[in-house]
Amino acid sequence: MKIEVAVTELKGVRVAVAFPPPAWVTPGMGDALLARLRPYFPALPVMLASIQKHGVRAHAAFQAQALVEGAELGRLTRTEVDLDVPPAPPDAPPPF
Secondary structure, three states: OEEEEEEEEEOOEEEEEEEOOHHHOOOOHHHHHHHHHHHHOOOOOEEEEEEEOOEEEEEEOOOHHHHHOOOOHHHOOOEEEEOOOOOOOOOOOOOO
């Protein structure tokens, strides 16, 4: 499964924003997708977003809707993440 993702700063918080089909931006299906995305962005909070005609719908383990209000998510530069390919190992060892 491939999904478009952008890393950006929203209201001073650096986040990874994934853009799945709108039906996935809900509790349940969205939570499963968030769990699959987290290993690809271990240092960032991850959220799902669906750009709608009258705004943006968001889902995450935090108050995502408050972060996306007023944001221009449609203009973000996106990259594609293939969830069927394991994430690359970190470049540096952990600091502990």
